[in-house]
Amino acid sequence: MAHTIPLAxxxxxxxxxxxxxxxxxxxxxxxxxxxxxPGVSLEVLQxxxxxxxxFGHTCIAIDREIAASIKVGRP
Amino acid sequence: MQRRIILVGSPNVxxxxxxxxxxxxxxxxxxxxxxxxxxxxxxxxxxxxxxxxVDTPGIYSLAPITDEERVTRRLLxxxxxxxxxxxxxxxxxARLLPFTLALIDAGLPLVLVLNLCDEAAAAGMxxxxxxxxxxxxxxxxxxxxxxxxxxxxxxxxLAAYRPQPARPFLLSPPMEEAAxxxxxxxxxxxxxxxxxxxxxxxxxxxxxxxxxxxxxxxIRAAIARAADSAGQSLAQALAAERQAQADRLAAAVTSYxxxxxxxVADTLDRxxxxxxxxxxxxxxxxxxxxxxFVGGFGAGFLVDYIDENVFARLITPAVDAACRRWxxxxxxxxxxxxxxxxLTLGLxxxxxxxxxxxxxxxxxxxxxxxxxxxxxxxMLVDRLFKQFGLNGRxxxxxxxxxxCGTMAVFVVRTLETARERLIATFLxxxxxxxxxxxxxxxxxxxxxxxxxxxxxAFVLAVxxxxxxxxxxxxxxxxxxxxxxxxxxxxxxPGNVLHKAxxxxxxxxxxxxxxxxxxxxxxxFGDRSGLLAYIINAMQPLMAALGLPAAAAEIFLVGFFxxxxxxxxxxxxxxxxxxxxxxxxxAAVALTLFVPCIAQFLVIVKERxxxxxxxxxxxxxxxxxxxxxxxxMLAPLLx
Numbered sequence: 001m002a003h004t005i006p007l008a009x010x011x012x013x014x015x016x017x018x019x020x021x022x023x024x025x026x027x028x029x030x031x032x033x034x035x036x037x038p039g040v041s042l043e044v045l046q047x048x049x050x051x052x053x054x055f056g057h058t059c060i061a062i063d064r065e066i067a068a069s070i071k072v073g074r075p
Numbered sequence: 076m077q078r079r080i081i082l083v084g085s086p087n088v089x090x091x092x093x094x095x096x097x098x099x100x101x102x103x104x105x106x107x108x109x110x111x112x113x114x115x116x117x118x119x120x121x122x123x124x125x126x127x128x129v130d131t132p133g134i135y136s137l138a139p140i141t142d143e144e145r146v147t148r149r150l151l152x153x154x155x156x157x158x159x160x161x162x163x164x165x166x167x168x169a170r171l172l173p174f175t176l177a178l179i180d181a182g183l184p185l186v187l188v189l190n191l192c193d194e195a196a197a198a199g200m201x202x203x204x205x206x207x208x209x210x211x212x213x214x215x216x217x218x219x220x221x222x223x224x225x226x227x228x229x230x231x232x233l234a235a236y237r238p239q240p241a242r243p244f245l246l247s248p249p250m251e252e253a254a255x256x257x258x259x260x261x262x263x264x265x266x267x268x269x270x271x272x273x274x275x276x277x278x279x280x281x282x283x284x285x286x287x288x289x290x291x292x293x294i295r296a297a298i299a300r301a302a303d304s305a306g307q308s309l310a311q312a313l314a315a316e317r318q319a320q321a322d323r324l325a326a327a328v329t330s331y332x333x334x335x336x337x338x339v340a341d342t343l344d345r346x347x348x349x350x351x352x353x354x355x356x357x358x359x360x361x362x363x364x365x366x367x368f369v370g371g372f373g374a375g376f377l378v379d380y381i382d383e384n385v386f387a388r389l390i391t392p393a394v395d396a397a398c399r400r401w402x403x404x405x406x407x408x409x410x411x412x413x414x415x416x417x418l419t420l421g422l423x424x425x426x427x428x429x430x431x432x433x434x435x436x437x438x439x440x441x442x443x444x445x446x447x448x449x450x451x452x453x454m455l456v457d458r459l460f461k462q463f464g465l466n467g468r469x470x471x472x473x474x475x476x477x478x479c480g481t482m483a484v485f486v487v488r489t490l491e492t493a494r495e496r497l498i499a500t501f502l503x504x505x506x507x508x509x510x511x512x513x514x515x516x517x518x519x520x521x522x523x524x525x526x527x528x529x530x531x532a533f534v535l536a537v538x539x540x541x542x543x544x545x546x547x548x549x550x551x552x553x554x555x556x557x558x559x560x561x562x563x564x565x566x567x568p569g570n571v572l573h574k575a576x577x578x579x580x581x582x583x584x585x586x587x588x589x590x591x592x593x594x595x596x597x598x599f600g601d602r603s604g605l606l607a608y609i610i611n612a613m614q615p616l617m618a619a620l621g622l623p624a625a626a627a628e629i630f631l632v633g634f635f636x637x638x639x640x641x642x643x644x645x646x647x648x649x650x651x652x653x654x655x656x657x658x659x660x661a662a663v664a665l666t667l668f669v670p671c672i673a674q675f676l677v678i679v680k681e682r683x684x685x686x687x688x689x690x691x692x693x694x695x696x697x698x699x700x701x702x703x704x705x706x707m708l709a710p711l712l713x
Contacts, residue, residue: 030555060557061454
């Protein structure tokens with residue numbers, strides 16, 4: 001993907017595709033367990049007080065630090 | 076020979092409903108289910124064979140992050156179950172299949188249950204379970220447990236199951252070579268393949284398992300070679316390969332039709348998680364659930380009714396009369412029916428005052444749990460809780476602590492780091508009143524609206540201040556916040572009542588002996604003069620708080636159980652012995668005071684004796700200081 005930005009930079013209602021995951025194991029292990037992998041397309045439903053993401057039939061909430069560690073690209 | 080069947084799966088997929096359905100009423104409640112902390116064990120007869128069914132804490136993968144997930148992993152990999160039932164959410168088949176594949180890698184005898192198939196159908200999904208069973212090589216059953224659909228077929232499948240280990244799904248050749256190299260270093264042992272894969276993925280627990288082993292250098296070398304050729308994180312590469320297999324499997328068995336829109340649930344969901352509407356909803360939930368239902372209905376109406384109509388009118392006079400008539404010794408009469416009698420005090424407090432309050436709380440909590448509200452609560456308070464060195468997940472033990480602090484300290488295990496567990500335990504012991512205290516405090520302050528507000532402000536201020544200070548004084552990092560938000564669902568009344576009932580039984584079995592012991596010790600202290608001596612010795616403290624000497628007794632018994640002390644306070648207030656400002660001081664001090672002995676013992680068990688003693692001493696000092704401050708400020712405030 002040519003141009004990627006941190007997921008935390010997206011506004012509510014935006015859709016994106018996961019481009020890269022953080023190397024930090026504490027974040028990575030959870031994201032992998034939720035099924036968030038490069039190539040997964042997701043929608044940002046909300047950014048405050050935490051980020052709420054919807055993908056497939058799943059909805060998860062993550063804090064700003066985790067959201068900032070995920071790189072996404074255009075869908 | 077009894078078979079052991081283990082239920083596993085991620086949170087919110089209905090494991091416990093299936094568990095309750097399989098086991099019926101024969102549940103061992105010594106480890107209470109629900110927010111499954113330990114494991115719940117039940118018994119069932121399947122095809123004439125007695126089976127032990129084990130419900131486990133929810134996990135997403137075999138690489139655990141929290142202590143409770145470790146419990147599940149240990150059960151799966153350490154105890155050779157006869158059958159493992161993976162309960163999955165049918166709508167999220169593709170996301171949950173990697174875990175099924177991992178269980179197959181582990182060589183476990185496996186059945187896959189696609190639960191919530193009614194929700195999948197509503198979303199327009201049709202899943203060909205027969206085809207999936209063929210592809211996976213294990214039995215697959217579709218159920219909608221809450222609606223009791225598919226449960227007979229599940230029972231029949233479990234009864235007819237014969238061990239037939241499925242063939243693992245092979246990964247890409249380089250990954251398989253790496254796994255084989257690690258497995259070779261592991262030597263001959265069960266679950267070799269999954270251990271090798273977990274080691275490749277960098278799972279800390281698996282690495283800890285082999286750290287001292289002579290084979291460890293060889294394992295490390297094999298992993299390093301694989302990491303070099305993979306060029307990216309092995310954990311991520313493995314997950315990606317697994318997900319690709321899962322996606323292919325799901326695509327092969329799923330067909331899509333028209334989805335029914337869940338407009339009402341979606342709107343409610345949005346309202347509950349946006350702060351502007353979510354925080355008023357949170358306040359409303361607390362007001363209706365805690366203040367109105369637990370405080371008003373439980374602590375007000377039910378307590379009055381049971382205490383006045385059942386105990387004061389029927390049981391106590393009958394026991395008094397019977398004792399006087401049949402028991403010639405005065406000491407025995409007073410042991411059973413006196414001021415500190417086992418029946419008139421111990422059992423009465425437990426049944427008439429505590430049970431209705433705790434019971435109504437457990438019903439309210441089970442409702443919140445089953446409709447899926449708790450994760451939304453967690454995300455709303457995450458930023459606030461981060462100030463206390465915790466994250467939003469801690470709201471679940473904290474909310475449960477409003478019911479029973481002892482139970483809540485167990486649930487603290489769901490937090491990731493030792494530091495978070497310590498802070499949460501401390502705050503639970505100090506500033507989270509249990510439902511019994513809460514109910515009693517609300518009941519005695521009922522006529523004094525301002526006193527309730529001042530009391531709440533005091534306790535909240537102590538909670539915030541203590542949390543803020545602890546987070547700054549205690550070294551260590553905080554853990555990231557992540558939580559799955561399950562869809563909001565209408566709770567099934569049967570499941571809510573079953574959950575509340577199971578917890579009530581657990582609570583009751585736990586407290587009755589302690590209540591009886593406490594009234595016995597009080598009776599003994601009373602007769603031997605020890606009680607008078609201690610109360611006398613505590614008089615200066617009581618005087619500093621502006622309380623009558625008799626209040627010392629409440630603090631003394633408050634150590635046996637905070638709720639017992641609170642019940643004593645209720646009795647004193649009912650007798651009109653305390654002024655409004657004294658009530659406030661007593662309520663503040665008692666709310667913050669040392670946790671009851673049961674909670675203390677659990678703290679020792681979970682966090683260690685040193686932490687428990689330090690916490691208790693700190694709490695006693697803080698409670699006294701806050702009580703003193705309340706006494707000083709009371710004339711200004713109420």
